[in-house]
Amino acid sequence: MAGSSFGNLFRITTWGESHGKGIGVVVDGCPAGLPLSEADIQSYLDRRKPGQSRFTTQRKEADSVEILSGIFEGKTTGTPIAMTVLNTDQRSHDYSEIASCYRPGHADYPFDQKYGFRDYRGGGRSSARETIGRVAGGAIAAKILNELGITLLSYVCAVGPVSIDRARFDADAIGRNALNMPDEKAAAEAEAYLNECLAANNSSGGVVECVVNGLPAGLGDPVFEKLDANLAKAIFSIGAVKGFEIGDGFAAARATGLTNNDAFGRSADGSIEKKTNHSGGTLGGMSDGAPLVLRAAFKPTPSISAAQQTVSRTGEEIEIRIKGRHDPVIVPRAVVVVEAMTAITVLDALLSNMTAKLDGIAGFYRR
Amino acid sequence: MAGSSFGNLFRITTWGESHGKGIGVVVDGCPAGLPLSEADIQSYLDRRKPGQSRFTTQRKEADSVEILSGIFEGKTTGTPIAMTVLNTDQRSHDYSEIASCYRPGHADYPFDQKYGFRDYRGGGRSSARETIGRVAGGAIAAKILNELGITLLSYVCAVGPVSIDRARFDADAIGRNALNMPDEKAAAEAEAYLNECLAANNSSGGVVECVVNGLPAGLGDPVFEKLDANLAKAIFSIGAVKGFEIGDGFAAARATGLTNNDAFGRSADGSIEKKTNHSGGTLGGMSDGAPLVLRAAFKPTPSISAAQQTVSRTGEEIEIRIKGRHDPVIVPRAVVVVEAMTAITVLDALLSNMTAKLDGIAGFYRR
Amino acid sequence: MAGSSFGNLFRITTWGESHGKGIGVVVDGCPAGLPLSEADIQSYLDRRKPGQSRFTTQRKEADSVEILSGIFEGKTTGTPIAMTVLNTDQRSHDYSEIASCYRPGHADYPFDQKYGFRDYRGGGRSSARETIGRVAGGAIAAKILNELGITLLSYVCAVGPVSIDRARFDADAIGRNALNMPDEKAAAEAEAYLNECLAANNSSGGVVECVVNGLPAGLGDPVFEKLDANLAKAIFSIGAVKGFEIGDGFAAARATGLTNNDAFGRSADGSIEKKTNHSGGTLGGMSDGAPLVLRAAFKPTPSISAAQQTVSRTGEEIEIRIKGRHDPVIVPRAVVVVEAMTAITVLDALLSNMTAKLDGIAGFYRR
């Protein structure tokens, strides 16, 4: 099945494996007239680059992007934008162990069951490097949203048992600590916890939060193409995600109608606004004018150097210890991936919303 | 935008409003040769019928399904199966209050923002009655899965603060209590809690869980069409869902790699199997041979008769009390909707998986 | 496979068989705010009604449409519009001959090969009655186009060997003759030819032409979603179509660049326009500001009462004579079907074109 595309009017198609020649994306449906250069993309890619702290893998990945099409005289032309990042760290590793067994928590076993064999080098298509294409595409979506007054803010809100304290929320702190947390105290505690994990050859899970400000109300459709449904798919398509919430999420299941319903009122400028945001910015699948708030739960990095039980491809029970350089926690580098997928999904909803009303269509063509 | 279809090879398209002439669905892509009658559909629809206990609305909805196409001599023909449920409870209500204001927690406000106006009778397209089409389509998907040895089990695992005790899990109990919980003691506690909510003109949220047994490994695709990503969209497209998890879900974010990774081993019959199921049956977006386990968090019913602050369509701040017959909790009737959307998603993945290997294709056409 | 939907942003999904309970369509993605009643649809359906002359089947089909959803207070709401036409002429025919053999020129044989069996009553899903759903959907698309100043004109331009003379083109004549031809003399000759066919228990092919006026330039996309490519699919999805042309079509293959290229010039009002229209209104897959001109070749009605050689389902060679009431030529009733599919395709291109430029998007959301 063709499963490497995401989006309807604005669509990304990604390709590439961890240790093949490169990773890339084709961005199709980008509106014409957006000023765009490789620097716009690179600044996003740099946010997922490894080697920035002891909590991310020490592999050196330059991850330098090249735009091959779709730009003319510094602007998008409306035709597909192809981007590639060549794989430079292709040292000849010894993959014989990965090749011959099924690593717990990895896609090795279902890959073999589905396709009969797999590119076992560094996880192949299921490597986190696959997200490079998403981030490159998301950088473009985010730039378009910015032009329309819509902004995204993303960060780590929990690492293992350590969560941020909302009372200490500090957006400026996100870029100042290795874990991208908006709470310096929580970041320090999380770092201590991760050091313990590393010492035990272990790893930790975590939670990423993304907030979108400036959305007009009414984006998304009332039934299957709900804005939150498409966000759920977008975020759950990122490797290692095991949970997704909008607004109060699972806490809403423990709440009552009186506490969970957001009252409507009038803002200072006379416009209609919600007085609280338990809904996280969507009602009935459509944006409700409040900030969009979503969260993604990431499982612990499955690659750990502690001993684990598994089986070989031929079915023998064996013990393995996974070598190599692996992040002890996924979330710091996943922040920009969550933001990218959110930007793509929101932009697609914004584009398709233009056809909702006959008045809007008539106004567009009469200008 | 055309947003009322779900699925690729097996696809449902739903239509209808709460108080229009009826509700319906077109099921397209159903394979030929499945014995199918209205009774197969009706038994599913009856599971979402209101009026079965004091915890579901006392409206009388016969919800009697009629199949209009796609069946010949008792079997599906491979052509679209159109099904309708006429709306019989169309008493002339007084909708003037709903028409003129924005109910908190409802889709009224974004509907007006998106489309300029709305069918305000009973929630219109955003009514829970919209799920009739999903359940009718899901009944067919589930029947096909059953023919292939795949079964689904769905139930309520939490109502407000009351959760089931896994040690007391009793599948037979699900049908015996009004809340569809697999734990009689939890069901009794939940009923007591809901009585408190009712007394306070309030409502409660809850959690539905669905387990799929018998899935072959390898369903789903490694990138955007991950089985869990499509399930996330399927479940989040149900009204009132605010959270979704596979396997350990958000608990995985607090876990470590050592506890979260599922070891592989050999089963009694020599086949490969996982020794635990923290993953909930998917690895890298593909089914891993273990039971698929998913959970959906539903917010409290937004329609409550307690006083709430809101604004009128013209922007005046007002207080409303929502009249009428409303479920104090959504989850008991949502169980079958979650099961239906899961069945459709799993079947679609199963169909598209047939083309994964050249060997499989060649074998199919050489027979 | 789910193959009963057409269109992306504006999408129809049809269902129903010739002799089942009815025929219907779900129109999804219709913009909100369009005044719409059953009379708007019925006037289109009446154009394909049989029994209007001796050149169309004498079956009596009331074909009365009912709208079941998507309209509130006389206007479209933006949610799916379900429409049904119940089958009233369900006399108990003797289908044993059709059931047991493969009619030449019909879909019987591939149906059995694909699905294992078929609903053989009156052609089942492959009956011309399937087009009722298309025409009902096209009526809505055409009404929207009309609101935007875009109009469609469709007619028969050839029946068997008889073609219209362009010098005698008379749009008013279309509705005055039984064959819907814009040339009374050609219509008379064609009627004489069809009488010969009827006398010989034979049938004739023909050609339908459709012209769209008022299209803005730039609709359609430069590569796979060319306006002409989508029109080609739309028209070729109508049963019995064997050829499709835009503009000069196959004649362009015999022409030279000097004669086929359309010069650009300035119109009286100073705007840019083409001086000729060999291209038929598209250049590079996009509308070029000139009228869109397309033609569809329909094969002769395959149901003829003359003797034909064929085989039974069990493989015996037999001779059959097809009984019943059949049109001796398809094109007079196909005119409105071609127009409907054209309207749907053009509208979809018009909607998706709204996102082509960043300026256009920004202008839309800034209003």
Next chain:
Amino acid sequence: MAGSSFGNLFRITTWGESHGKGIGVVVDGCPAGLPLSEADIQSYLDRRKPGQSRFTTQRKEADSVEILSGIFEGKTTGTPIAMTVLNTDQRSHDYSEIASCYRPGHADYPFDQKYGFRDYRGGGRSSARETIGRVAGGAIAAKILNELGITLLSYVCAVGPVSIDRARFDADAIGRNALNMPDEKAAAEAEAYLNECLAANNSSGGVVECVVNGLPAGLGDPVFEKLDANLAKAIFSIGAVKGFEIGDGFAAARATGLTNNDAFGRSADGSIEKKTNHSGGTLGGMSDGAPLVLRAAFKPTPSISAAQQTVSRTGEEIEIRIKGRHDPVIVPRAVVVVEAMTAITVLDALLSNMTAKLDGIAGFYRR
């Protein structure tokens, strides 16, 4: 709109402009286990290479393909196959004339109307070089079809007024003349005609035919996803195509039922077969077991060096003569493009057909 993808289960996404950095394609949904190398692709690309005769442009385009992903140990892995052809002939041309005016017969004018500006270098996205991605993708589709016993044969059947004589049909001749015609005498006449065109600074149209042998009956769906409808879109999405036919095509519109219907009979081996093939291999939108026969009409090359009237971007009426190296006829190089698009469409239908019957699905999963 995202308009650069084609196909559902087997899908190509193309990118690139004539004079940008390169041209490429991502092939998604390719089944795993197909032996594939760059040589397989290159042999197809070489068939569209210019400079092979005086009737194709003398530009030197190496068009050397590189596979960047999706292959491991010489076989497809089931993940996307990215391929690029770098543009080597990027001499700094003088494009000021093309930039400032609208060439007759080209996409320049609608491009500006749609997107506000365009990459005017060599036609940009609308260049014939765009077809490189299609041919690379089609090479893979054709190889898969070959593995399943399905073969394609494509050739030029007409150049301007010169058509092949079916009585002289000689498949071996196709590769022996510069025009890829299966009739040496017609090829000689066509060459003489093209020499006249060249002498007059003029160009010619032509017709390409493609035949597919070995198709099982039942491919394609009965309504919108008819095999012929998807072929019509596939072929009409190729630049310069103005007409498309299956089987007898427009000639069927002039025929009668008695002559056009294909009788069924038994073949020597006892199987059911059609005795003639006026239908061109499809009945009711599904393959009927006979060879698939389709034809595409290409307009004359619009780039001619004779004087033409047009307007500048600012609306002044001017005269232009198009400089540069252009094919006097498109069809010899278009043969492989038609074949590629046909292969992709047929393969997609073959894959989706696997889910038509419950028996087929059950058989597949029970193995």
